[in-house]
């Protein structure tokens with residue numbers, strides 16, 4: 001049984017590598033069509049609720065927004081929409097924008113597209129070699145790729161940096177405002193001169209406990225009042241994301257940060273805002 005499972009996994013990985021390497025067009029288009037339909041359905045359902053009702057929002061028009069939202073993968077379109085809304089909430093707050101964990105860069109393109117009209121820089125952090133090993137704070141909660149253990153996720157989700165650049169080129173985001181910072185993010189990395197001095201919005205999508213906690217600690221020292229942090233995978237995939245967020249918000253206290261978890265149907269993420 002185990003041998004059959006392993007062979008199945010090896011075969012699937014090989015097939016995915018071939019598809020990626022050849023960029024088989026028909027497969028891509030089929031996949032995109034399905035993503036489009038699913039994403040539009042979720043967006044429309046989200047807009048009909050009070051939490052993210054489109055009529056309550058005062059967003060500037062943007063020709064690319066819905067096209068990009070229709071193609072998000074990994075992140076739900078409702079979560080991506082919450083990212084957009086948050087970016088506009090912090091528009092007048094001093095500070096750049098960061099994404100911690102970018103993979104293929106579709107969320108990065110959504111963020112960049114909303115920053116086009118301002119002057120904020122976009123900082124993108126990733127190893128581009130996939131997930132690092134988990135810590136003992138990470139237990140497998142949802143086996144999203146059916147790999148059987150949390151350790152087996154080491155190296156998964158690797159995407160080349162060129163893929164991210166391609167996504168950003170599509171929307172013609174000014175090159176001088178992009179900082180793609182390759183490497184394994186940790187507490188020491190957070191001290192480096194490559195980090196932004198001030199951050200008004202951050203999307204943390206590192207999946208595992210330690211880098212999420214390190215990113216939150218970095219942001220604590222660099223985020224002005226009113227700044228917003230969205231952390232993906234709260235109570236999903238690894239137990240680490242929820243642990244890091246709960247620990248951080250508890251330690252800093254209710255007077256320093258407001259904190260809420262998104263409704264179940266929107267996705268698995270938490271929104272933290274610095275209030276003092």
Ligand SMILES: C[S@@+](CC[C@H](N)C(=O)[O-])C[C@H]1O[C@@H](n2cnc3c(N)ncnc32)[C@H](O)[C@@H]1O
Pocket residue numbers: 073074075100101102103104105106107108125126127128129130131132157158159183184185186205206207208211
């Ligand atoms: C879930 S993916 C990001 C998906 C992306 N935000 C999106 O919505 O399309 C997680 C990414 O985090 C990166 N990552 C995880 N831990 C990291 C760390 N300590 N340093 C740098 N990159 C890391 C992985 O390489 C992977 O690309």
